Amino acid sequence: MRIIVHNAKCQGHARCWAQAPDIFKLDDNGYILPGDIQVAEGEQLLASQGARSCPERALEVDRTSAARFEPAAMQPRTGEA
Numbered sequence: 001m002r003i004i005v006h007n008a009k010c011q012g013h014a015r016c017w018a019q020a021p022d023i024f025k026l027d028d029n030g031y032i033l034p035g036d037i038q039v040a041e042g043e044q045l046l047a048s049q050g051a052r053s054c055p056e057r058a059l060e061v062d063r064t065s066a067a068r069f070e071p072a073a074m075q076p077r078t079g080e081a
């Protein structure tokens, strides 16, 4: 799972940080740091709660990132004897 951060929407309420300070990092002015956040398996509930607590909808939960995995090793090999 991944949290997509929409920095332009952040208004510095720090509600995400209040829910999960280990997941949501803020700058010195209380605004979320740029960059998507990869969430570890055991922190997904906390991360979802933090994202939902944002009144500006600056935090988007992306649960599809794992489903996009396409193993290259599964491709059929050609030209082998």
Ligand code: SF4
Pocket (backbone or CB within 6 Å): 009, 010, 011, 012, 013, 014, 015, 016, 017, 024, 026, 030, 031, 032, 053, 054, 055, 056, 057, 058, 059
């Ligand atoms: S992402 Fe939302 S809750 Fe977190 S600091 Fe920004 S506005 Fe506040």
